Each structure stands twice: as structure tokens, then as C-alpha cells.
Amino acid sequence: MADRINVLKTYKTYVGGKFPRTESGRHYKVYGKDEEVIANACQCSRKDFRDAVVAARGAQNGWNSRSAYNRGQILYRIAEMLEGRKTQFVEELKPLGIHHRTAQKEVETTIDTLIYYAGWADKYQQVFGSINPVASNHFNFSIPEPTGVVSAFAPEESPLLGLVSVITPIIVGGNSCIILASQRYPLPAISFAEVLHSSDVPGGVVNILTGFKEELVDHMTSHMDVNAFFFTDPKVNKEYRKQIDENAALNVKRIVHHPVNDWSQHQEDPYLVTKFQEIKTTWHPVGF
Amino acid sequence: MADKEQTTDLQEKPFKPSSPSSKLDLNGFWEYADAPQSADFIELADQYELFIDGKFTKPASGNYFDTINPATEKPIAKIAEADEKDINKAVKAARKAYENTWSKISARERGKYIFRLARLIQERAREFAIIESMDGGKPIRESRDVDIPLAAAHFFYYAGWADKLNYAFPNKEVESLGVAGQIIPWNFPLLMLAWKIAPALATGNTVVLKPAETTSLTALKFAELCRDAGLPDGVVNIVTGAGETGAAIVNHDGIDKIAFTGSTEVGKIIMKSLAGSEKKYTLELGGKGPNIIFEDAPVDQAVEGIINAIFFNQGHVCCAGSRLLVQEGIANRVIQKLRDRMETLIVGDPLDKNTDIGAINSKQQFEKINEYLEIGVNEGADIHQSSCSIPENGYFCRPTLFTNVGQSNRIVKEEIFGPVLTIQTFRTAEEGIEKANNTPYGLAGGVWTDKGSKIFKTGQKIRSGVVWSNTYNQFDPTSPFGGYKESGMGREGGLHGLEPYVKLK
Amino acid sequence: MSATTSTYDWNKTIPIDQVGVEQRVDRLNSRSIKKDSKIQALKLALSMIDLTTLEGMDTEGKVIQLCQKALRPHIEQPDLPKVAAICVYPNMVSVAKKELQGSGINVASVATAFPSGMATRKIKIEETRQVVADGADEVDMVISRGAFLKGEYEYVFDEISAVKEACGSAHLKVILETGELQTYENVRKASDIAMHAGADFIKTSTGKISPAATQPVTLVMLEAIRDYFYKTDRMVGMKPAGGIRKAKQAIQYLVLVKETLGAAWLTPDYFRFGASSLTNDLLMQIIKQQSGVYQGPDYFSKD
Known part of the structure; x- marks a missing residue:
């Protein structure tokens, strides 16, 4: 007989730097590998999404106003915090049926991915910007700027690495995001929110919801104050894709589909950062 | 208006301002005589066919429509109307050319063809300029000095990229897409064609391009150049027609990529049509460009910049600076100068070398602009138009200012696409920037201040793809152009203009 | 010393964008002046010449x-306008005055230690x-560029005021020597x-x-004149x-003048060309317009 009763963790959402429960009051059961219930997760509603967009919009400008160096440092800080809580995440992945060594590798790859993108924070502008030799007496340059607020689906597989691999290329470039965690196994996402919360990422830059993709996809792709939608499903049903694209047409939303089959391989790509960037070209006369 | 009786009378005249609001007599006794561009050497056929697979081909339907000179309202020629069958034929030709020739020849040789096109445009520049002005209504000064030279420069720029694509995309392998379907607007017909075709060919794609129905002629003349350049058959196909023809391109399964320039409204329809398809697409859509004038701006140059921003090409410019935001301390001065400057704008015959503002491109657009003028007045805004005379026939619109307007006015919110400027004031930089960004559009904006740090701060805060600081409406093939938000996606021009036409691996 | 005092802070600079000015000039140069408007312009220009020998x-x-040339620019065409003035060195004023008496052509003299301006104020006055x-009838003075460039704007202002006073009823033309002023902002400031x-x-x-003279510099000065006119209603030439x-x-x-200041300035009272060889080119073009035949310089008297 156990000496004490274990304290079970309540999984909430992460919005605007706080951990609210869903406004709907709804929850769904999260099962482990043996179909046992391991936790309840919030079944977020469109209103939760709406609130998250408000938080993301509010944070985006400030996040983008941080220096690139600072954003890089903050991403690095996330990696540091994750490193410190490696064991916790490995343990959290195990109930899903992930073998210890695989879980460990996923956490380590996640940390390395964060560090990889942290390094890009002050470099992608140089690689993907340009000075343009125009024929008139003007100084002309083009630099990437964040698209704004991005909604995204985390992949179902690799609930931690997938999530972080989706979030990081978005936020490294000064965007804020609302990400719907892996539906089947959302718990590491919420634990990751705790890491974000303790690692200098301003509230609202990353907002993590849990719930059903089918319920939320319409809202996440149609919201008029969301500038882009990112998903990585390896296979997409044509009708489903059509629904996403049609919603995107409402406000000329950028739809970024980057299919990934296997997250255990490194999926980092600076070109992915540019998918959430707009090129701004500035002209200025050159004279005395 | 000036008294035509007066000729070389040099005696001092009584003070005679041009308009009640002006202190200057800007239309005084010395008036410029007509300076028509001679168009005698222009050879136009009565009827133009589709250009498919290197041949001029009659449309399957046998239907033709008139292209009208908007300055005279008279038809110039008959233009073939392409339907689905024709598009199908054009796409097949483009596919065949892509697979059999264009993707087989070396990148270097591909580049040389594009260089040839650039040179051929330069050689026939005057002819193109005149046709552009006849068909579209733009002043010859602009088609001669802006549209055609820039179109040639665009081909020249991208020609050189053809065999250097690996340098554009570090660490990636670059592949072409296949067949590009391209739909261009009527405001810069040949230039928009160049913006579309040059990068597509340089990256190894073949194209099916549809010019706007009111301005097909220079695209068809360009088809002749493709033949003269010996471009392999089917690499460039020009199909003419209106919206339905465009829809047939958008919906064609054999096309790998759609590039569209036009209104946000149509852009959204295209996005919907493409929903669920694998086609890559880029859109260059509408705008409602803010032009922010700070108190410390070089005022006289700013006034010139405002004029350029809104009256260039009759205001038929997606990136037009149609919303003037002036800091309140200099608002009156700027408006006074602006009104005076407007008095010197010459509205009239597009083929006259002195014309500043030509004809509105079409009856439809003319009616739309007039409707907005009415809306503006009904919304309670104060209207001011220059006192210039305008021709009796043809579609002409006086340069127009609206003051006493707010963010909620339709004339402030909606793209008019005509020579109509709204003027608002602001007190603090933050307020100016907020007003500038308070729009679903994000194509271009202007900032005027002599203070370097303010330029950068403001430019950074404006959410648009182009920021013109202490200048406006400058274009260059090396310089990427395109919108944020509902003004589109993807860039045209420069290094960034290659990406829409390639697959990276 | 001048009775007028400047109430202006001359240290304040009015910003001018070089590229913008030059683009504006390019655009104005694209005007195509043909037929009647060309003849009119040529004659107008002729009437605006300060025929100069210095x-x-x-x-x-x-x-x-x-x-003589001023009075009858082209003997074969007595109807052509006379030039506006003769511009000479001080010691030639009386010669010119005698020659032009009653002709309506003004005599202008450079003064104030032209061209350098390097003399004491007393001598200049x-x-x-x-x-x-x-x-x-007219005095063309030079400003003290050295003082201007050193930032001694009040000195420059006072000197012009003093010379203006010394002019009495004669008209004062102030030469800025823009080629030495370095920037358009300085041209603007000196104009003001x-x-x-x-x-x-x-x-x-x-x-x-x-x-x-360059056209961009002239445009900057015309714009200064316009702003001054907006403010004071006084027309400066x-x-x-x-x-x-x-x-x-x-x-x-x-x-440039027409589209910046308007018709009121298109008279010799408010616009002049300081030139000598321009006269014959204008004449050649006028005759060409009338006859349709391109002219040769040997058919026009050099002075």
C-alpha cells in the first residue's frame, strides 16, 4: 500500500502566458497505450481559439520588436529549460508506448531543434534578404518581416518534437502562434507550455490549445485576424484541403502545408522560416 | 482657364489666379501647343488571333471582341476570345514545349533566348509605347519612359538568372514547375507581361498568359517578338479573353502554377477556385496605399511624390498612394501646394507628349470612379478637382482630392483605382502609423521625413511589401514587389521573384 | 546699417531632397514645346535676356x-522683342546708359566686388x-559666400539689406553663386x-x-520664391x-517657371536670363520656326 496518494496533474491550456481552462468546460479523455485514461484534456472551443488569437495578436508586435539576438537567446533559453526537465518529458512520452530510448531521443532532438533555430534568429534576414542594385539613384533593400499571427496544427505523431518543430520556425521570425496540440496525445504540449512559461518567452507569443482538429479547423483557417495557417499532415484528404483553402480565401491567408512523414529525423529547414515571412522592400533616395 | 486670344503679349497682366484656392496663375498665357506622338508607322491588323504553339490561331468558338481606344471610344481591332478548348490547346502546347524542348535545352541557352526578347522589345520600344497608349489610355510619356523600358529591363534582368539559379537558393536543388498560367491586368499591360513571363522562362517553365480584355494588343505584339526571337513553339502562349477565359486557365488541370495580378476580389475567387488543388499560386492584388508626410519632410519634393503616388497612370496603380496622411502642422501648406501642382497637370490625349493624365482605361472603370466620386460627396467629404479642361469624348477624369474624410469613409477604405486622393491629418507618429495600417491591404506605402531614424522606424511599422521613403512609385526589375495581408502573396521582381516559379529540394 | 532686422532663425534648415529635385526637373524637361508655343517661348526668352559682358x-x-545688339537683336527682323537689360561692369555703366537712353532697356551693373565679393562692406556700399x-537701373550684387558657409547668416542678411538701401530705387539682384554653396539646402537658405x-x-x-546655373538649382530657388510669395504676397524675380x-x-x-510660379513670372519683370550667346541661338530658332529652314551661325551678328 502506498504511503501517499500521488498528486495527479491537471492539464489546462496555455493562452496569453496564462493557463486557463477551456471556457466551454468540456474535456476529453486522453488514453495511454493500453487504452487506460491517463488524463483529461481541455476540449477547446472556437471561443478559446478566438481568445488565443487576441492574445497572439497582442503579443506579436512586441515579440517582433525584440532584437533578433534577443529572440535567439530566448529560444536558446527554452532549450536550456527543456534540457533541465528532460526526464519529465521522457516519462511523459512513455505512456504513449514510446520506448524509453526513443523518448529520450525525441526530447534530445527537440532540444537540438530549438538550438538550431535559435541560431537562425539573427541570420535568416541576411541569407534571405537582399540589397537590390536598382538603376535609379536609390538605396534599395529587401528584408523579411513576420507575416503576423499564425495558427497551426501540431502533428499527431511525435507529440513533443512535432509540436516544437512546428512552433519554432514560426516564432523565430517574430510571429506569434496559436497551436492545436496533438489530439491523441496533448499532454507533452501542455508540459512544454510550462517550459515556455519559465523561459522568458513573452506571454501570447505561443498559445497552445488542446481539442479536436475537426471541430476547430474551420475557425483556425477562417479567422480574419490570422495571417497564416501551418500544418504538416503527411496525407491530406482533398475535401479537407479544399475547406482549408476556401477559408483562407476570406482574407488571403497564407496556407503552409509542409508534409512530414517521420519526425524522428531532423526536419529543420531555414526555408520553412521564410514561409512565415513577408519580404518588405524599402526605397530611399541617395543624394547630398 | 487661359485666354487663347493672348499670344505673345508680354505686358504685365492683372493678377489672375488659376482657381479660387490658388494664388498662382498656373494656366496663364503661355500654353503648350499640341505635341502629338506620330503614330503613322504603327501597323495594326483589323483582327488578332490567339498565339498558341508558335502560331496565330483562330479561336475555337470563332468569337471576337472589340478592343477600344478609351481616349476616343472607337474600336481599334478585333481580338479573339479563347474558350476552354483553346485554353486546353494552349496548355497542351505549353506542356509539350516544356517536356520536349524548354526543359531539355541548357539553362545558358534558355537565358540567351530571354536576352533576345529583351533586345527585341528595346528595338521596337516606340511602337510598343504607342500601342500601349492607344489601347490602354496611358500617357505616351509614361509608356515611353516607364512601361516599355522597364519591361525590357525585366527580361534583361531575369535572362541572366537562367543559369545561376543555384546561387539564388543556397543549399537547395532548384527545379522548374512546368506550365505556368498567368493572368495580368490592364494597368501596365506589357510591363505586367514582363513581370510574369521573364521569371517563368528564366526558371525553365513554359507559359500560357492571358492579358486583360481591354489591353490585349501589346501582348499579341509580344507574341510576334517571340516568333522573331526564334523561341521554340509553345514556350509562350498568349490567349486573349475576359474573365471566363481566365477561369479556364485557373481551373485547368494541366497547369502547375497560377500567377495572377488584379483585384483582391478576383484574387479571392481564384484562391477559392484553386482550393484543394496542388497548383502553386502567387497573387498580386489591390491596395490602398498610405502616404505619410511628416512635418519635417522635404515639402516640395513630398508634394511631387504625392502627385506621382496618386496620379501616375491615372491612378490605375495597385500600389498607388491613395491615402494621404499629413501631419497637422503642415497640412494646410501641403494641401495648398498640392492644389497648385494639380493645376499644372495636363489631362487629355494619351498620345500627346505633354499629357500627364491620359484616359481612364475603360467605360466600366470610368463609371466606377465616377460612382466613388459621388459616394465621397454623399459621405460628406469635401471634393476638390483641378480646373483643367477635359476632352469631350473618351473617358477622362479630373485629378481629384477629398478632404474632411475619416477612416470609416468608403473612399478611404476601398480601392478606387483612379486619380482620386483622400487626405487625412494626424498628430503623432503613432497615430499616423495606426491610420496607415488600419486596412486589410498591405501593398505599398510612403514615408516622407528628412530624419533618417524616423524613416526607418516608420518604414518598419508600416505593414506593406513596399515602402517608399522620400519617393514614391519607383520600380526596378531587381527590386522585389508584392503585398502583405490582402494585397497578395509572393513577390515579383528581384531575387525573390524567382521563388514562385521553382520547386526546391 | 540696415533698418530691417531679420526675425528669422537662419540656423533652421528647410530640407530638400536632391534626388526628388532632379527627378522633378527631368519630368519638366520632358515637356515637348512645339509650334506656336515654341515661337512664343523663344520670343519671350529673348525679351528676358540680360545681355552680358563681364x-x-x-x-x-x-x-x-x-x-546695339540689345536694341536690334536681328536687324532683318525689327519686330522682334528687345532684350531686357544690358549687364556690365561698373565702369561701363555710363557708357551703356548713354547708348540705351530712352530705349526701355535697362542698364544693370554688377557691384560689391564682383565676382568674388571679397571687399569690405564700406567699399561694397x-x-x-x-x-x-x-x-x-539694376544692381547685381554678390553675397559673401565665405560668411554664409561659416554660418554667419546675419552678416549676409545685413549686407544685402545695406546694399538694398544703397540701391535706392534701382532694382537689386542678389547673386548667390550657387556653385559654391554645396547643397540645395544652402541654396534655399541663401535665397530666403x-x-x-x-x-x-x-x-x-x-x-x-x-x-x-543649373535647372535643379533654379527649381529650388523658384520654390523658395513661391513660398516667400505665399507668405508675403511679394513677387521676387x-x-x-x-x-x-x-x-x-x-x-x-x-x-520650370510656368509650372512652379505661373504666368505672372513669365515676364522680364520677374524672370531674366543672364547670358550672352543665348541671344543668337534664340534668333536662329525663331527664324527657323518662321522659315522652316535650319540656320547657320554666320548669318547672325556675334554682338
């Missing part, structure tokens, strides 16, 4: 010849008084100082240094000088 080698004979006493100090005309150059040799250039300048 050489150490000038002789009374040369000045007299120049006066005396020289001004002298040329006016000798009959000069001169106008506020009482200049009737502002003038680009002495013609002794290069660059002399403009005189580009030096380097204007061709009719085509002259017409381009007239376009």
Missing part, C-alpha cells in the same frame, strides 16, 4: 556694340551708390535670406565659376545666369 578685356566699343549714380533682406531678384551665378547657351535650355527654364 570681361577684364571689355572696352567702351564693345559695350556700345552690345547695346560705395560701389553700389556709384553705379546707381551713374545710371544703373536674400528675399527677406529685400532682394528684387535672386540670381544663381556670376558666370565665373562652374557649375553656373529669378535670374539663372551662366551656361545657358541654347534656345532649348531657355525653353526648359521657362517651363
Whole structure:
């Protein structure tokens, strides 16, 4: 007989730097590998999404106003915090049926991915910007700027690495995001929110919801104050894709589909950062 | 208006301002005589066919429509109307050319063809300029000095990229897409064609391009150049027609990529049509460009910049600076100068070398602009138009200012696409920037201040793809152009203009 | 010393964008002036000439010849307009005055230690008084560029005011020598100082240094005149000088004036060309317009 009763963790959402429960009051059961219930997760509603967009919009400008160096440092800080809580995440992945060594590798790859993108924070502008030799007496340059607020689906597989691999290329470039965690196994996402919360990422830059993709996809792709939608499903049903694209047409939303089959391989790509960037070209006369 | 009786009378005249609001007599006794561009050497056929697979081909339907000179309202020629069958034929030709020739020849040789096109445009520049002005209504000064030279420069720029694509995309392998379907607007017909075709060919794609129905002629003349350049058959196909023809391109399964320039409204329809398809697409859509004038701006140059921003090409410019935001301390001065400057704008015959503002491109657009003028007045805004005379026939619109307007006015919110400027004031930089960004559009904006740090701060805060600081409406093939938000996606021009036409691996 | 005092903070600079000015000039130069409007412009330009000889080698004979040319630019065409003025060195004023008596052509004299301006104020004032006493209708003074560039704007202002006072009823043209002023902002500032100090005309150059008049500089000065007019209702004249040799250039300048200040300035009262060889090119173009035949220089008297 156990000496004490274990304290079970309540999984909430992460919005605007706080951990609210869903406004709907709804929850769904999260099962482990043996179909046992391991936790309840919030079944977020469109209103939760709406609130998250408000938080993301509010944070985006400030996040983008941080220096690139600072954003890089903050991403690095996330990696540091994750490193410190490696064991916790490995343990959290195990109930899903992930073998210890695989879980460990996923956490380590996640940390390395964060560090990889942290390094890009002050470099992608140089690689993907340009000075343009125009024929008139003007100084002309083009630099990437964040698209704004991005909604995204985390992949179902690799609930931690997938999530972080989706979030990081978005936020490294000064965007804020609302990400719907892996539906089947959302718990590491919420634990990751705790890491974000303790690692200098301003509230609202990353907002993590849990719930059903089918319920939320319409809202996440149609919201008029969301500038882009990112998903990585390896296979997409044509009708489903059509629904996403049609919603995107409402406000000329950028739809970024980057299919990934296997997250255990490194999926980092600076070109992915540019998918959430707009090129701004500035002209200025050159004279005395 | 000036008294035509007066000729070389040099005696001092009584003070005679041009308009009640002006202190200057800007239309005084010395008036410029007509300076028509001679168009005698222009050879136009009565009827133009589709250009498919290197041949001029009659449309399957046998239907033709008139292209009208908007300055005279008279038809110039008959233009073939392409339907689905024709598009199908054009796409097949483009596919065949892509697979059999264009993707087989070396990148270097591909580049040389594009260089040839650039040179051929330069050689026939005057002819193109005149046709552009006849068909579209733009002043010859602009088609001669802006549209055609820039179109040639665009081909020249991208020609050189053809065999250097690996340098554009570090660490990636670059592949072409296949067949590009391209739909261009009527405001810069040949230039928009160049913006579309040059990068597509340089990256190894073949194209099916549809010019706007009111301005097909220079695209068809360009088809002749493709033949003269010996471009392999089917690499460039020009199909003419209106919206339905465009829809047939958008919906064609054999096309790998759609590039569209036009209104946000149509852009959204295209996005919907493409929903669920694998086609890559880029859109260059509408705008409602803010032009922010700070108190410390070089005022006289700013006034010139405002004029350029809104009256260039009759205001038929997606990136037009149609919303003037002036800091309140200099608002009156700027408006006074602006009104005076407007008095010197010459509205009239597009083929006259002195014309500043030509004809509105079409009856439809003319009616739309007039409707907005009415809306503006009904919304309670104060209207001011220059006192210039305008021709009796043809579609002409006086340069127009609206003051006493707010963010909620339709004339402030909606793209008019005509020579109509709204003027608002602001007190603090933050307020100016907020007003500038308070729009679903994000194509271009202007900032005027002599203070370097303010330029950068403001430019950074404006959410648009182009920021013109202490200048406006400058274009260059090396310089990427395109919108944020509902003004589109993807860039045209420069290094960034290659990406829409390639697959990276 | 001048009774007028400047109430202006001359240290304040009005920003001017070089590229913008030059683009505006390019655009104005694209005006195509043909047919009647060309003849009108050519004659107008002729009437605006300050026919100038400012050489150490000038002789009374040369000045007299120049006066003859001023009176009858082209003997075969007596109906052509006369030039506006003769512009000479101080010691030639009385010669020119005698020659042009009653002709309606003004005599202008350079003064204030032209072209360098490197003399004491006392001498400058005396020289001004002298040329006016000798009959000069107009005085073309030079500003002290050294003082201006050192930032001694009040000094420059006071000097112009003093010379203006010494001019009495004679018109004062103030030469800024823009080729030495480095920037358009300085041209603008010098223009403003001169106008506020009482200049009737502002003038680009002495013609002794290069660059002399340029169209962008002229545009900047015309815009200064416009702002001054908006503010004070006083019309100040403009005189580009030096380097204007061709009719085509002259017409381009007239376009600048027309589209910046309007018709009220398109008279010799408010616009002048400081030039000598321009006259014959204008004549050649006028005859060409009338006859349809391109002209040769040998058919036009040099002075």
C-alpha cells in the first residue's frame, strides 16, 4: 500500500502566458497505450481559439520588436529549460508506448531543434534578404518581416518534437502562434507550455490549445485576424484541403502545408522560416 | 482657364489666379501647343488571333471582341476570345514545349533566348509605347519612359538568372514547375507581361498568359517578338479573353502554377477556385496605399511624390498612394501646394507628349470612379478637382482630392483605382502609423521625413511589401514587389521573384 | 546699417531632397514645346535676356556694340522683342546708359566686388551708390559666400539689406553663386535670406565659376520664391545666369517657371536670363520656326 496518494496533474491550456481552462468546460479523455485514461484534456472551443488569437495578436508586435539576438537567446533559453526537465518529458512520452530510448531521443532532438533555430534568429534576414542594385539613384533593400499571427496544427505523431518543430520556425521570425496540440496525445504540449512559461518567452507569443482538429479547423483557417495557417499532415484528404483553402480565401491567408512523414529525423529547414515571412522592400533616395 | 486670344503679349497682366484656392496663375498665357506622338508607322491588323504553339490561331468558338481606344471610344481591332478548348490547346502546347524542348535545352541557352526578347522589345520600344497608349489610355510619356523600358529591363534582368539559379537558393536543388498560367491586368499591360513571363522562362517553365480584355494588343505584339526571337513553339502562349477565359486557365488541370495580378476580389475567387488543388499560386492584388508626410519632410519634393503616388497612370496603380496622411502642422501648406501642382497637370490625349493624365482605361472603370466620386460627396467629404479642361469624348477624369474624410469613409477604405486622393491629418507618429495600417491591404506605402531614424522606424511599422521613403512609385526589375495581408502573396521582381516559379529540394 | 532686422532663425534648415529635385526637373524637361508655343517661348526668352559682358578685356566699343545688339537683336527682323537689360561692369555703366537712353532697356551693373565679393562692406556700399549714380537701373550684387558657409547668416542678411538701401530705387539682384554653396539646402537658405533682406531678384551665378546655373538649382530657388510669395504676397524675380547657351535650355527654364510660379513670372519683370550667346541661338530658332529652314551661325551678328 502506498504511503501517499500521488498528486495527479491537471492539464489546462496555455493562452496569453496564462493557463486557463477551456471556457466551454468540456474535456476529453486522453488514453495511454493500453487504452487506460491517463488524463483529461481541455476540449477547446472556437471561443478559446478566438481568445488565443487576441492574445497572439497582442503579443506579436512586441515579440517582433525584440532584437533578433534577443529572440535567439530566448529560444536558446527554452532549450536550456527543456534540457533541465528532460526526464519529465521522457516519462511523459512513455505512456504513449514510446520506448524509453526513443523518448529520450525525441526530447534530445527537440532540444537540438530549438538550438538550431535559435541560431537562425539573427541570420535568416541576411541569407534571405537582399540589397537590390536598382538603376535609379536609390538605396534599395529587401528584408523579411513576420507575416503576423499564425495558427497551426501540431502533428499527431511525435507529440513533443512535432509540436516544437512546428512552433519554432514560426516564432523565430517574430510571429506569434496559436497551436492545436496533438489530439491523441496533448499532454507533452501542455508540459512544454510550462517550459515556455519559465523561459522568458513573452506571454501570447505561443498559445497552445488542446481539442479536436475537426471541430476547430474551420475557425483556425477562417479567422480574419490570422495571417497564416501551418500544418504538416503527411496525407491530406482533398475535401479537407479544399475547406482549408476556401477559408483562407476570406482574407488571403497564407496556407503552409509542409508534409512530414517521420519526425524522428531532423526536419529543420531555414526555408520553412521564410514561409512565415513577408519580404518588405524599402526605397530611399541617395543624394547630398 | 487661359485666354487663347493672348499670344505673345508680354505686358504685365492683372493678377489672375488659376482657381479660387490658388494664388498662382498656373494656366496663364503661355500654353503648350499640341505635341502629338506620330503614330503613322504603327501597323495594326483589323483582327488578332490567339498565339498558341508558335502560331496565330483562330479561336475555337470563332468569337471576337472589340478592343477600344478609351481616349476616343472607337474600336481599334478585333481580338479573339479563347474558350476552354483553346485554353486546353494552349496548355497542351505549353506542356509539350516544356517536356520536349524548354526543359531539355541548357539553362545558358534558355537565358540567351530571354536576352533576345529583351533586345527585341528595346528595338521596337516606340511602337510598343504607342500601342500601349492607344489601347490602354496611358500617357505616351509614361509608356515611353516607364512601361516599355522597364519591361525590357525585366527580361534583361531575369535572362541572366537562367543559369545561376543555384546561387539564388543556397543549399537547395532548384527545379522548374512546368506550365505556368498567368493572368495580368490592364494597368501596365506589357510591363505586367514582363513581370510574369521573364521569371517563368528564366526558371525553365513554359507559359500560357492571358492579358486583360481591354489591353490585349501589346501582348499579341509580344507574341510576334517571340516568333522573331526564334523561341521554340509553345514556350509562350498568349490567349486573349475576359474573365471566363481566365477561369479556364485557373481551373485547368494541366497547369502547375497560377500567377495572377488584379483585384483582391478576383484574387479571392481564384484562391477559392484553386482550393484543394496542388497548383502553386502567387497573387498580386489591390491596395490602398498610405502616404505619410511628416512635418519635417522635404515639402516640395513630398508634394511631387504625392502627385506621382496618386496620379501616375491615372491612378490605375495597385500600389498607388491613395491615402494621404499629413501631419497637422503642415497640412494646410501641403494641401495648398498640392492644389497648385494639380493645376499644372495636363489631362487629355494619351498620345500627346505633354499629357500627364491620359484616359481612364475603360467605360466600366470610368463609371466606377465616377460612382466613388459621388459616394465621397454623399459621405460628406469635401471634393476638390483641378480646373483643367477635359476632352469631350473618351473617358477622362479630373485629378481629384477629398478632404474632411475619416477612416470609416468608403473612399478611404476601398480601392478606387483612379486619380482620386483622400487626405487625412494626424498628430503623432503613432497615430499616423495606426491610420496607415488600419486596412486589410498591405501593398505599398510612403514615408516622407528628412530624419533618417524616423524613416526607418516608420518604414518598419508600416505593414506593406513596399515602402517608399522620400519617393514614391519607383520600380526596378531587381527590386522585389508584392503585398502583405490582402494585397497578395509572393513577390515579383528581384531575387525573390524567382521563388514562385521553382520547386526546391 | 540696415533698418530691417531679420526675425528669422537662419540656423533652421528647410530640407530638400536632391534626388526628388532632379527627378522633378527631368519630368519638366520632358515637356515637348512645339509650334506656336515654341515661337512664343523663344520670343519671350529673348525679351528676358540680360545681355552680358563681364570681361577684364571689355572696352567702351564693345559695350556700345552690345547695346546695339540689345536694341536690334536681328536687324532683318525689327519686330522682334528687345532684350531686357544690358549687364556690365561698373565702369561701363555710363557708357551703356548713354547708348540705351530712352530705349526701355535697362542698364544693370554688377557691384560689391564682383565676382568674388571679397571687399569690405564700406567699399561694397560705395560701389553700389556709384553705379546707381551713374545710371544703373539694376544692381547685381554678390553675397559673401565665405560668411554664409561659416554660418554667419546675419552678416549676409545685413549686407544685402545695406546694399538694398544703397540701391535706392534701382532694382537689386542678389547673386548667390550657387556653385559654391554645396547643397540645395544652402541654396534655399541663401535665397530666403536674400528675399527677406529685400532682394528684387535672386540670381544663381556670376558666370565665373562652374557649375553656373543649373535647372535643379533654379527649381529650388523658384520654390523658395513661391513660398516667400505665399507668405508675403511679394513677387521676387529669378535670374539663372551662366551656361545657358541654347534656345532649348531657355525653353526648359521657362517651363520650370510656368509650372512652379505661373504666368505672372513669365515676364522680364520677374524672370531674366543672364547670358550672352543665348541671344543668337534664340534668333536662329525663331527664324527657323518662321522659315522652316535650319540656320547657320554666320548669318547672325556675334554682338
